Amino acid sequence: MDVLLQALILGVVEGLTEFLPISSTGHLILVGHLLGFNDEKGKMFEIMIQCGAILAVCWEYRARFGTVLAGLASDRAAQRFALNLAVAFIPLAVLGLAFGKTIKAVLFKPLPVALAFIVGGFIILWAERREHRIHVHSVDDMGWRDALKVGFAQCLALIPGTSRAGSTIIGGLFFGLSRRAATEFSFFLAVPVLFAASAYEFVQHRELFSSADLGMFAVGLAAAFGSAFLCVRWLLHYIAGHDFTLFAWYRIAFGTIVLITAYTGMVDWTGG
Secondary structure (H helix, E strand, O other): OOHHHHHHHHHHHHHHHOOOOOOHHHHHHHHHHHHOOOOHHHHHHHHHOHHHHHHHHHHHOHHHHHHHHHHOOOOHHHHHHHHHHHHHHHHHHHHHHHHHHHHHHHHOOHHHHHHHHHHHHHHHHHHHHOOOOOOEOOHHHOOHHHHHHHHHHHHHHHOOOOOHHHHHHHHHHHOOEOHHHHHHHHHHHHHHHHHHHHHHHHHHHHHHOOHHHHHHHHHHHHHHHHHHHHHHHHHHHHOOOOOOHHHHHHHHHHHHHHHHHHHHOOOOOOOO
């Protein structure tokens, strides 16, 4: 398959799944395996194109980010917002640096991802059946303790197939955030987390790429940006009247299909 077409497909998959509680990393691992683009360069490409999805959030919330940046020196609300992002970012950064290589070597494979899909789906079902006691109605109401709790919940996303968005959103609901507050904070927290992950991967493995790969990156980033922009707007509209049960059943069904196709030999999931 042409490399630009592979980049387009992976970019669309990244954008459509990054902010939903269904695991973009898990989908990229599975789709990359099916496309035969699951070598070291492919795995790094999947991380790098997250920047396209993050730029979509930056554009959608450009006024909010602009206000925060302008007010960092004097505005208490802007300072609290920036502090909350920093506090929530730290746990994942520490554990990722400590265990990231081991996790990649052991768990960045289709079958562990499928199992994580299923387990995560049942966790979402359980979380949605709980009584939600909301004490944080908007992102502006969050304190640093709320942010730290969400940050620890986000650490579950180190397991591919778990979902960074799912961990932060469901964790936020568990710790008393409203559905919109949890979802928007997940969007905002994705900016430092995924930019840092992409920059780290590029510095660590930049020798894998050359100027000939610029076209591939351009296509992947553009596809991720466009599809993520549409997905973010759709999700904000969706959560106004729905819970996350639909995504839980999708995860369970998708993970089950992968396991069945592996067991029956319909698809060889043993590589990658």
